Amino acid sequence: MTRLNIQKMSTEQLTELMQRINAELEHRALEAEPKSALDADNDADNADVTGGVAYRNPDDPWQVWRPGRGRRPNWVNEWLESGRKLEELEDGDAK
Numbered sequence: 001m002t003r004l005n006i007q008k009m010s011t012e013q014l015t016e017l018m019q020r021i022n023a024e025l026e027h028r029a030l031e032a033e034p035k036s037a038l039d040a041d042n043d044a045d046n047a048d049v050t051g052g053v054a055y056r057n058p059d060d061p062w063q064v065w066r067p068g069r070g071r072r073p074n075w076v077n078e079w080l081e082s083g084r085k086l087e088e089l090e091d092g093d094a095k
Contacts, residue, residue: 026063
């Protein structure tokens with residue numbers, strides 16, 4: 001593991017690091033959520049419908065959501081509530 005000397009990092013670097021850490025923690029929390037039988041059925045349905053589609057947060061590119069991989073994140077809900085379309089968040093680079 002690489003050791004970081006955070007005392008020598010600029011405020012901008014620390015902010016970026018914190019955003020990356022928060023995104024990783026959110027991703028891990030979503031992965032760790034127990035799945036119910038209904039969720040498993042939805043995963044199978046979404047795999048057919050989405051075809052591997054991923055959605056990226058335009059305000060924080062480290063945040064990516066794939067349907068069928070946990071609950072829809074707040075940033076997606078806020079996007080939709082503002083009247084925008086989910087397709088606008090599609091990430092063509094996600095694998």
